[in-house]
Amino acid sequence: METKVSSASQEVIISETAPTRLIGERINPTGKKRLQDALKSEDYDYIKELAISQVEAGADILDVNVVTPGVDEVALLPKVIELIMKTVEVPLCIDINNTAALKGALEVYEGKALINSVSMEEVSSNEVLPLVKEYGAAVIGLTIDDEGIPKEAGKRVEIAHRLVEKAEEYGIPREDIIMDCLCLTVGSDSNAGMETLEAIRRVKEELGVNQTLGASNISFGLPNRLLLNQTFLAIAIAAGLTCPTVNIAHVCSTVRAADLVLGRDRFAMRYIQDYRKQTGS
Amino acid sequence: METKVSSASQEVIISETAPTRLIGERINPTGKKRLQDALKSEDYDYIKELAISQVEAGADILDVNVVTPGVDEVALLPKVIELIMKTVEVPLCIDINNTAALKGALEVYEGKALINSVSMEEVSSNEVLPLVKEYGAAVIGLTIDDEGIPKEAGKRVEIAHRLVEKAEEYGIPREDIIMDCLCLTVGSDSNAGMETLEAIRRVKEELGVNQTLGASNISFGLPNRLLLNQTFLAIAIAAGLTCPTVNIAHVCSTVRAADLVLGRDRFAMRYIQDYRKQTGS
Numbered sequence: 001m002e003t004k005v006s007s008a009s010q011e012v013i014i015s016e017t018a019p020t021r022l023i024g025e026r027i028n029p030t031g032k033k034r035l036q037d038a039l040k041s042e043d044y045d046y047i048k049e050l051a052i053s054q055v056e057a058g059a060d061i062l063d064v065n066v067v068t069p070g071v072d073e074v075a076l077l078p079k080v081i082e083l084i085m086k087t088v089e090v091p092l093c094i095d096i097n098n099t100a101a102l103k104g105a106l107e108v109y110e111g112k113a114l115i116n117s118v119s120m121e122e123v124s125s126n127e128v129l130p131l132v133k134e135y136g137a138a139v140i141g142l143t144i145d146d147e148g149i150p151k152e153a154g155k156r157v158e159i160a161h162r163l164v165e166k167a168e169e170y171g172i173p174r175e176d177i178i179m180d181c182l183c184l185t186v187g188s189d190s191n192a193g194m195e196t197l198e199a200i201r202r203v204k205e206e207l208g209v210n211q212t213l214g215a216s217n218i219s220f221g222l223p224n225r226l227l228l229n230q231t232f233l234a235i236a237i238a239a240g241l242t243c244p245t246v247n248i249a250h251v252c253s254t255v256r257a258a259d260l261v262l263g264r265d266r267f268a269m270r271y272i273q274d275y276r277k278q279t280g281s
Numbered sequence: 282m283e284t285k286v287s288s289a290s291q292e293v294i295i296s297e298t299a300p301t302r303l304i305g306e307r308i309n310p311t312g313k314k315r316l317q318d319a320l321k322s323e324d325y326d327y328i329k330e331l332a333i334s335q336v337e338a339g340a341d342i343l344d345v346n347v348v349t350p351g352v353d354e355v356a357l358l359p360k361v362i363e364l365i366m367k368t369v370e371v372p373l374c375i376d377i378n379n380t381a382a383l384k385g386a387l388e389v390y391e392g393k394a395l396i397n398s399v400s401m402e403e404v405s406s407n408e409v410l411p412l413v414k415e416y417g418a419a420v421i422g423l424t425i426d427d428e429g430i431p432k433e434a435g436k437r438v439e440i441a442h443r444l445v446e447k448a449e450e451y452g453i454p455r456e457d458i459i460m461d462c463l464c465l466t467v468g469s470d471s472n473a474g475m476e477t478l479e480a481i482r483r484v485k486e487e488l489g490v491n492q493t494l495g496a497s498n499i500s501f502g503l504p505n506r507l508l509l510n511q512t513f514l515a516i517a518i519a520a521g522l523t524c525p526t527v528n529i530a531h532v533c534s535t536v537r538a539a540d541l542v543l544g545r546d547r548f549a550m551r552y553i554q555d556y557r558k559q560t561g562s
Contacts, residue, residue: 186541187549193542197519218542222549223556224534231538234512235519238478253505257512260467261474261499268468268503275504 001175003210003243005061005091005138006111012060012091014178014210014243019259019270021061021243022252023093023114023212024054027084028065036068039076047080048087055088057248058274062088063116064105065095078104085110093140093245099127106135113137116245117180120145120159120166129170138176140212141167143199149182151189153198156181160203178210178243179203186228187221193232197239204240212243215251230254238262253278282456284491284524286342286372286419287392293341293372295459295491295524300540300551302524303533304374304395304493305340307331308365310349317349320357328361329368336369338529339555343369344397345386346376359385366391374421374526380408387416394418398461401426401440401447410451419457421493422448424480430463432470434479437462441484459491459524460484467509468502474513478520485521493524496532511535519543534559 003014014021027050029035038046051062064084066076077096084092085108094105095116106113113135118128119142132139141163143149143156150156160179167177181199184192196218200211218232219225233244233251237258244255256274259265275281284295295302308331310316319327332343345365347357358377365373366389375386376397387394398421399409413420422444424430424437431437441460448458462480465473477499481492494517500509511532514525518539525536537555540546556562 186544190541190547190549191544194544197543223553224538224559227534228538228542228552231511231515231535232542234515235539235542238516238519253508254512257505257509258516260471261509261513261516262478263467263472263475266471268471271509272504278505 001208001210003138003175003178004112005114007085007089007091008110010089010091016204016210016240016242017264018242019264020237020241020255022059022248022255023061023063023243023245024057024059024248025063025214025245026050026054026247027062028095029068030065039066039068039071039080042076042079044083047083051084051088054248055090058252059090059248061091061093061114061243063093063095063245065116067096067098073098073101074104077101078108081105082108097124099131102128102131106131106137109135114178115139117142118163118167119143120163122146125163125166129167129172132167132176133170133172138178139167139172140178140180142180143182149184151195153195153202156195156199157202157206160199160207160209164207164209174207174209178212179207180212180214183213183215183217183232185220185222186218193218197236200236200239200241210242211240212245213241214245215241216247226250234258282489282491284419284456284459285393286395288366288370288372289391291370291372297485297491297521297523298545299523300545301518301522301536302341303339303529303536304342304344304524304526305335305338305529306344306495306526307335307528308343309346309376311346320347320349320352320361323357323360325364328364332365332369335529336371339533340371340529342372342374342395342524344374344376344526346397348377348379354379354382355385358382359389362386363389378405380412383409383412387412387418390416395459396420398423399444399448400424401444403427406444406447410448410453413448413457414451414453419459420448420453421459421461423461424463430465432476434462434476434483437476437480438483438487441480441488441490445488445490455488455490459493460488461493461495464494464496464498464513466501466503467499474499478517481517481520481522491523492521493526494522495526496522497528507531515539
């Protein structure tokens with residue numbers, strides 16, 4: 001199944017037969033003092049720098065989140081979206097849990113945006129899905145409902161089914177939904193990785209939709225997080241993940257290696273290109 | 282399915298629910314001048330050092346191969362097996378393509394050995410399987426027949442079926458066969474990784490036997506081989522590999538990370554133990 005998102009000048013096709021597409025996660029102020037300050041003072045240079053460095057590192061899409069205390073996201077989000085559209089050419093993923101701010105961002109966005117996110121929480125689906133339809137966007141669907149994130153793969157898959165059905169009722173085609181089966185840390189539950197992998201496999205098999213994941217949650221509270229994140233990401237890509245949301249600089253080489261061994265990189269061109277970039281050769 | 286191999290003092294259980302077992306590949310003189318010289322001059326200190334360092338790095342089983350020009354393997358192999366049995370406690374994998382030398386090694390081996398290897402080449406299966414049965418050993422089965430290594434997963438799986446059937450005709454139980462679906466480099470064929478992964482998945486599903494793989498072949502001729510080997514290994518373990526044949530020092534941490542995210546490491550104990558060893562903390 002192909003999901004297409006675009007900017008004014010670029011289209012990105014997300015699909016199991018294409019290379020893995022990387023959504024850059026760094027424009028998100030959660031826990032990041034410097035970006036919080038930049039957003040509060042409208043210091044656009046730092047935000048531009050974050051956009052450019054992620055694209056240079058291999059980002060196909062950039063997630064944009066401006067939510068931080070002391071900032072009026074309804075006023076700020078459209079401004080930041082416009083700034084980033086002028087700075088880089090990749091499509092953007094509008095990451096906001098506020099309908100007015102989302103609508104404002106969609107109004108200024110040029111192209112087919114990705115919206116992050118909708119869930120099966122009643123408020124979320126009732127407010128977000130109409131906007132996805134109205135603006136012809138694609139949307140990330142979280143396997144959460146009003147009872148929270150289920151621990152078991154089976155219940156997450158069930159939510160995924162309900163979300164796809166509900167979106168289709170709004171006239172949103174299935175290919176415009178990118179599922180996020182969510183991941184909890186193996187630091188507190190040894191089965192957390194397996195539940196997520198099982199959910200990914202079943203969503204791929206039963207729904208066939210594209211899938212993202214903030215894979216770095218897997219390692220929360222454990223040492224050498226990067227190794228765990230890279231290893232889990234490779235396994236999750238083999239299971240059905242097609243567009244992970246990641247720190248590009250940390251995982252791009254691993255993703256290129258996974259694509260190569262999974263037959264998604266003819267003549268190893270992207271792998272060797274990344275190797276040359278990393279080594280400056 | 283559980284495969285058990287043992288030394289005089291240790292039993293190793295290989296199974297999909299246990300942690301991944303690592304077979305150390307370094308006692309093999311192919312392309313290694315220093316080991317070739319050590320074998321020719323019967324310099325046992327270097328061989329002991331190779332055994333000890335692999336066990337310290339996390340080897341569960343050691344592969345032992347002494348084949349090099351100018352060495353009488355029939356005379357030397359039993360001596361080296363005895364030497365290593367006196368040096369380390371892990372079970373050994375007798376790696377030889379010479380029936381007389383194999384028999385000599387099995388005569389001196391204490392415990393239940395792993396034999397590397399048998400294939401569906403007529404000479405191989407007719408000569409090796411009777412020895413597997415006679416000595417109550419376990420054996421690595423290669424998916425090769427008289428026509429060579431098939432490119433397609435389907436044909437490798439078919440050879441695996443024939444090999445298991447033929448072994449069972451000799452009275453060798455299925456759990457004593459560890460299949461090796463073989464892997465060729467993605468440097469010359471972009472689909473090589475996928476064919477191997479598909480064969481591993483199908484052998485797991487259809488035969489349920491334990492599986493090894495010399496995973497480092499995947500990266501032959503490409504840059505940054507270690508990254509490709511680690512990435513492929515993680516994906517192959519998720520697909521069904523239970524006891525890869527590897528350079529332990531290079532991949533142990535990745536394998537521990539894979540086991541953790543695959544739910545095979547309760548409370549992250551082995552992962553954290555490895556982290557402490559690597560960092561000396």
